[in-house]
Amino acid sequence: MLSNYHTHSHYCDGKGALREYVEYALAHDFKALGFSGHAPVPFPNKFSIDQAHYQDYCNEVRSLQQEYAGRIDIKLGLEIDYIPGVLEDFGDLIASGGLQYTIGSVHLIPHPDRTEALRHMERGVARPQADDRRGMDIANELWFIDGPRQETYDEGLQRIFHGDIRAGVKAFFYQNNAMIERNRPTIVGHFDKIVMHNKGRYFQYEEHWFRDLLYETVQLIRETGCMAEINTRGLYKCRHDDFYPAKETLRHMNTLGIPVIVGTDAHEPANLDRFEGAFEFLKAIGYRNIVSTLSC
Ligand SMILES: [Zn+2]
Numbered sequence: 001m002l003s004n005y006h007t008h009s010h011y012c013d014g015k016g017a018l019r020e021y022v023e024y025a026l027a028h029d030f031k032a033l034g035f036s037g038h039a040p041v042p043f044p045n046k047f048s049i050d051q052a053h054y055q056d057y058c059n060e061v062r063s064l065q066q067e068y069a070g071r072i073d074i075k076l077g078l079e080i081d082y083i084p085g086v087l088e089d090f091g092d093l094i095a096s097g098g099l100q101y102t103i104g105s106v107h108l109i110p111h112p113d114r115t116e117a118l119r120h121m122e123r124g125v126a127r128p129q130a131d132d133r134r135g136m137d138i139a140n141e142l143w144f145i146d147g148p149r150q151e152t153y154d155e156g157l158q159r160i161f162h163g164d165i166r167a168g169v170k171a172f173f174y175q176n177n178a179m180i181e182r183n184r185p186t187i188v189g190h191f192d193k194i195v196m197h198n199k200g201r202y203f204q205y206e207e208h209w210f211r212d213l214l215y216e217t218v219q220l221i222r223e224t225g226c227m228a229e230i231n232t233r234g235l236y237k238c239r240h241d242d243f244y245p246a247k248e249t250l251r252h253m254n255t256l257g258i259p260v261i262v263g264t265d266a267h268e269p270a271n272l273d274r275f276e277g278a279f280e281f282l283k284a285i286g287y288r289n290i291v292s293t294l295s296c
């Protein structure tokens with residue numbers, strides 16, 4: 001039974017209307033489809049839903065839910081960035097949007113010493129306009145670890161962490177941990193994505209300090225009862241040679257019984273069924289706790 005709950009659209013940085021995703025899903029025998037546009041953030045950017053269009057997004061998903069009821073189970077969700085000092089509590093977005101689920105993800109990392117300064121800046125941003133100078137000040141404090149360009153990753157590492165990869169990676173995992181503890185997202189998104197642009201240059205996945213940080217986050221996921229995503233986007237975009245999290249981490253997660261859900265992080269309708277062998281892998285290792293549909 002096919003499903004996918006990690007889906008973007010033209011409302012954020014994806015291509016295509018919500019309806020096109022629904023039609024693609026129906027044509028490929030999906031039973032469930034969740035929309036998880038990038039949550040609005042209070043600074044200029046090219047990836048998130050504009051605050052001014054947030055309610056339109058939620059309303060359109062709800063109207064498709066009604067229209068397609070009985071044919072496919074559509075859920076209203078959001079992929080929310082946890083950013084210390086800037087976006088720490090998911091409650092307002094959940095309540096104002098009437099969300100049914102959340103994917104909590106970290107794409108943007110400030111220096112931990114700057115949290116208070118960021119909190120101050122965030123209060124100064126006039127919502128819903130995210131494009132004023134104070135918004136730019138916030139954007140300049142963030143290391144963007146995602147996106148297509150390795151140069152962006154390298155530049156941010158220098159600018160925010162003066163090239164100290166261990167400090168940057170530690171901040172990434174601590175940010176994930178704080179997000180999980182505070183917000184208990186339905187799904188913890190791609191929690192080792194910090195490796196994507198590393199490409200073995202700054203550190204190896206097997207290094208002890210990296211493994212310790214990674215497993216600490218895994219342990220926290222287990223303790224809080226969240227489910228973890230298996231994200232396939234790196235594979236079909238040829239940006240990474242593994243799932244997020246990596247296969248060896250998934251083997252470890254299986255010993256802890258952590259529930260996992262496969263998401264393709266679709267940014268166009270044809271990405272919806274790019275599962276890249278995830279189910280075959282899970283079957284091969286006898287993964288015990290696979291979630292296929294959300295009952296929210
Ligand atoms: Zn993401």
Ligand SMILES: [Zn+2]
Binds near residue numbers: 006079
């Ligand atoms: Zn995403």
